[in-house]
Amino acid sequence: MVAGTAGETQEPASFMREHTKRKFLPYAYLSPTLLLLAVLTVVPIVTVFLYSLFDNVIVNPNPPVFVGLENYEEVLTHRKFRAAVSNTLYFALASVIVHFIIGLSFALLLNSRLLSANVKAFFRVIYILPWVFTASIIAILWRLLMNPHGVINFVLLEVGLIPELLEWLSDRKLAIHSVTFINIWSGYPFYLVSFLAGLQGIPDDLYEAGRVDGANAWQLFWHITLPQLRPIIISLALLDFIWTIHQFTLVWMTTGGGRNTEVLSTYTYKAAFSSYDYSEASATAMVILAICTLVAIFYVRSQRMADE
Amino acid sequence: MIGSRRQILIRKILVWIALILGACFAGLPVLWMVSSSFKSNLEIFAYPPALIDESFSFQAYEAVLSDPGQLRFFFNSYLVAILVTICTVITSILAGYSLSRYDFRFKKVLSLIIIGVQSVPPITLMIPYFGLIVWLGIYNSYAALVLTYMVFTLSYAIIMMTGYFNTLPRDLDEAVMIDGGGSFVTLWRILVPISLPGIVAVGVYTFMLAWNEFLFALTLTRTNDMRTVPIGIHLLMGQHSFEWNQMLALSVLGSLPVLILFLLFQRYFIAGMSAGSVKG
Amino acid sequence: MKKLVLCFMVVLALLPGVSMAQDVVLEFQQWWEPELPEGSFRAILDDFEAANPGIKVETISGPYLTTKDQIIASAATGTMADVVGLDGAWVNVLWKQGALHSLTQAMADAMYDDSELAAQIQLAGETYMIPIANFIYPVFVNLDMLAAAGIDPPSTRAEFAAAAEALTDPDNNVYGWAQPLSLEQPNGIQNDTMSWLWATGGSMLDDMGQPNLVDNMQLADTMAYIKSLHDAGVVAPGAFAMKENEKVEEFVNERVAMIINTLAHFTLIRERNPDLNFDITALPAAEGYDGPRGLPYASWGIGISAHTVHKAEAWKLIDYLTSVEGNTKLTSIANAFPGNVNATPDFIQTDQLFMTAFEIFQEGYLANEFTGLPAAEELMRRFDEPFQLYLEGEMSLEDFLDEAQAEWEDIFA
Missing domain, CATH: 3.40.190.10 (Periplasmic binding protein-like II)
Structure with a gap:
């Protein structure tokens, strides 16, 4: 009672306080995140951006010279940079599409009602295996497997699928596909887990209703499963696209960017740590940032649409 | 009736065939890694290759496990990954709560920034980032690694947490608010306990990333007492020689904690991922 | 009481340094330690420390493949170690960066006689790297x-x-x-x-x-x-x-x-x-x-950071590693040909194949045109x-x- 009256008398002030509180609370909750990101990412990004506008940065005795957009012009018109862009697009798009197909197929399989819970649990662990290894080990493992005298050639030769030993990573036509394959192998489990989650979220009655209408398995998949998974598919694909563009270790440690496998990340690395042209590397980095930010904007848009 | 039973049997067989084919795709390379870790460095490159040969021994594992330096890498990896997991989980809960439950002026911009942070290619940031860490005075410390991995994992962690909170009805917290609980009480007492799957998903995701990261772990540390398992693996790649079997043995050992984590939490993890990806 | 606590704290602060506070601690970044039998590189440095009281060497060791990137990054941020291991393929970039101290200068300051050195890598007329162990490619x-x-x-x-x-x-x-x-x-x-x-x-x-x-x-x-x-x-x-x-x-x-x-x-x-x-x-x-x-050959080279305040002590370390005694020890465990013309690693006398190699080495000349480019x-x-x-x-x-x-x-x- 006493508390009640006190509350009533203080109402306007308290209301004001509540109002400002409500205004500032969301920022307060976000503050640790924002502080961390501001210091540890915004500062370096701005630094890299500034580098990209200067020449003679870091690895140079001469003082930096402001050159405006010259570095960008140089990068964007470079033959090798363009090649890297088209390789990156192939690498990223193929990875995203196949990740999606494999991830979804495995998820459907592991969601099958024909399997017992223990079987599913066991195979779930097998299926996520590629996920638990660090990228450099995946590169080393696949170099062993894809060695001309490695086990893959041996098996394919014995089975008679190939007429002679193939040079998976050193053949100019094969290499980009081999690297993409390795990336596909190492990356699909993330889709798998997300799709498994998504499938469990689809209400059973949707399928029941579909079956009552006489839909077959394919129609159920096409008209219920896929549309229900759509938000997941979009967000996964966009995030994966960004992550694949950043993929450096796998490409670098398998082919070194040679044999038509130069991608933007290896191009940038070489500019920075092999040619020691940090200005060019920074400009390339900014281009990658721009591409990825565009994708990120799509991502946020798609999320908002899903919310509404 | 018989026909349908037969149909089910056929379907079951087909599912099993697909299941095993899939397991081969996922598991055989890993099996090869495990088998190679038991071989001698000579036999790893033998042709024709064999899954198990006469050089089978635990020598590589003994070498790795009896080396206090390698054990230190494991200790560091655990410490760093656990700290990162705790910090990222707490930070992302706070941020997710804010983005899920409040409407405020800069919400759109801020969420774009949080997601956009992921679009920066890490390699290019290395030199300025390195300078920053040195300037902050945390070079070659656990703090440097923990903060760095938080930056890496926060974006997706926040996406997942926000998504998970979005699936929880608002009536829940409003009821508590009306009862006089503050927003923090609501978050802590009501939302957090029922968000366990989402939290586990964020935790496992963060742990995996922190456990496996290499580039920054190397750049931001200079002495072996601060380094993690992925660097230990790289230290076995010498200028002139590779200790292949020890490298593979160390990777196998290094993957076990992550696998066990997944094994224990897979149910929660998958449930938590769902919300994260349905709505971000 | 207060003094006691203070004393205790001082002791604590000194503990990591292990020994006396006046010691100069040299940081020595290289990729050699992991390449050599465990503890053997440290043993050589211990011998150096014993011969040079007041100087301690702290090794910073990493994998060969990434040492270059790390040294360049640390040079860019002014945190480079006092003494660094160098490869002929990347000495040039560090020199350009102004990260390396002229060894010609260091030798002059120490009044060092360089007649025993098998080779010196010079840029713009001054020495910046001394190869202390050479690996030839027959x-x-x-x-x-x-x-x-x-x-x-x-x-x-x-x-x-x-x-x-x-x-x-x-x-x-x-x-x-x-x-x-x-x-x-x-x-x-x-x-x-x-x-x-x-x-x-x-x-x-x-x-x-x-x-x-x-x-x-x-x-x-x-x-x-x-x-x-x-x-x-x-x-x-x-x-x-x-x-x-x-x-x-x-x-x-x-x-x-x-x-x-x-x-x-x-x-x-x-x-x-x-x-x-x-x-x-x-x-x-x-x-x-x-x-x-x-x-063709590859070398383990050594150089001094331009920014170290311990240039004299850093030179002492290089002096030791290029001396007959230090160089013999190092090249013996590394199976390398010495950087000191008078050093004779053990294996040259004990191993037939190395004797052959040494003959090849003596009949030819070291050629690696990429060094210093x-x-x-x-x-x-x-x-x-x-x-x-x-x-x-x-x-x-x-x-x-x-x-x-x-x-x-x-x-x-």
Whole structure:
């Protein structure tokens, strides 16, 4: 009672306080995140951006010279940079599409009602295996497997699928596909887990209703499963696209960017740590940032649409 | 009736065939890694290759496990990954709560920034980032690694947490608010306990990333007492020689904690991922 | 009481330093410690510390492949260690960055007599790196395979080609030679490609030290010779992505009969395959060439940070590691040829193969034109790319050398 009256008398002030509180609370909750990101990412990004506008940065005795957009012009018109862009697009798009197909197929399989819970649990662990290894080990493992005298050639030769030993990573036509394959192998489990989650979220009655209408398995998949998974598919694909563009270790440690496998990340690395042209590397980095930010904007848009 | 039973049997067989084919795709390379870790460095490159040969021994594992330096890498990896997991989980809960439950002026911009942070290619940031860490005075410390991995994992962690909170009805917290609980009480007492799957998903995701990261772990540390398992693996790649079997043995050992984590939490993890990806 | 606490805190603060507060602690960043038998490198440094009271050396060790990136990053942020291990392929960039102290200056300050030093790497007339351990690259040959084919170790290019041809048996996955041309680690251009040129007294640079790839008869001949080996099918498959270590594994597994390889692999090869019967021989020269043969080599070099306040102490460490005593110890455990002309590592007296190597070493001269060049690794890489196209027949010899020349000029500019 006493508390009640006190509350009533203080109402306007308290209301004001509540109002400002409500205004500032969301920022307060976000503050640790924002502080961390501001210091540890915004500062370096701005630094890299500034580098990209200067020449003679870091690895140079001469003082930096402001050159405006010259570095960008140089990068964007470079033959090798363009090649890297088209390789990156192939690498990223193929990875995203196949990740999606494999991830979804495995998820459907592991969601099958024909399997017992223990079987599913066991195979779930097998299926996520590629996920638990660090990228450099995946590169080393696949170099062993894809060695001309490695086990893959041996098996394919014995089975008679190939007429002679193939040079998976050193053949100019094969290499980009081999690297993409390795990336596909190492990356699909993330889709798998997300799709498994998504499938469990689809209400059973949707399928029941579909079956009552006489839909077959394919129609159920096409008209219920896929549309229900759509938000997941979009967000996964966009995030994966960004992550694949950043993929450096796998490409670098398998082919070194040679044999038509130069991608933007290896191009940038070489500019920075092999040619020691940090200005060019920074400009390339900014281009990658721009591409990825565009994708990120799509991502946020798609999320908002899903919310509404 | 018989026909349908037969149909089910056929379907079951087909599912099993697909299941095993899939397991081969996922598991055989890993099996090869495990088998190679038991071989001698000579036999790893033998042709024709064999899954198990006469050089089978635990020598590589003994070498790795009896080396206090390698054990230190494991200790560091655990410490760093656990700290990162705790910090990222707490930070992302706070941020997710804010983005899920409040409407405020800069919400759109801020969420774009949080997601956009992921679009920066890490390699290019290395030199300025390195300078920053040195300037902050945390070079070659656990703090440097923990903060760095938080930056890496926060974006997706926040996406997942926000998504998970979005699936929880608002009536829940409003009821508590009306009862006089503050927003923090609501978050802590009501939302957090029922968000366990989402939290586990964020935790496992963060742990995996922190456990496996290499580039920054190397750049931001200079002495072996601060380094993690992925660097230990790289230290076995010498200028002139590779200790292949020890490298593979160390990777196998290094993957076990992550696998066990997944094994224990897979149910929660998958449930938590769902919300994260349905709505971000 | 307060004093006691203070004392306690001071002691605590000093504990990590282990010894007295006045000690100068030198940071020494290198990739050597993990390459050497455990504890052996530290033992040498302990000997140095015992001989130089008041100086402590703290090692900062990392994997070879990333040490370069780390040193460059630390130089950019002013946190470079006092003393650093250097590779001839990246000394130039650190020098350009102003990160290295002139050793000519350091030697003058210490009134050091440099007559014992086998080599000094100079840039703009001053020394910035001293190679303290050298690994030469002779040809390793599998004696059993040679005996089975009834041939002797080759000494000229024609003999080498004939031997490779005789040794190759693709049905059994056996090849005469392996040439690693990976673009991630393009040092195959230095060790397994340009070495052929140097062995015949050729050069890839002109008198001014500028790239000279076009209209360079010896270079063109050498490249055409290597292409003829590839065309003859005597080179192990996978060359275009092969790395140095994989080349060695092929040799150890007796799938490749001859490789150009560093002596540093000696113990490794014996450990991996104790049954392997192998010998070493000098790199074949072109027909009719009887001058001294350039021997490709790689070095562990050492230098001093431009920003260290302990330059005198840093020099003392280098002085020790290049002295007869220190250099003998280091090269003995590293199986390397000494950087001090008077040092004699143990293995030269005890191992027949090393005696052979030492003879090859004495008859020839150390040749590695990439040492000290700007962005040396990138030079190799940009040579490697058109070279691969040439070997595949996608590019003519002239076009390949024209393109490589243009790429190199771009870097030298």
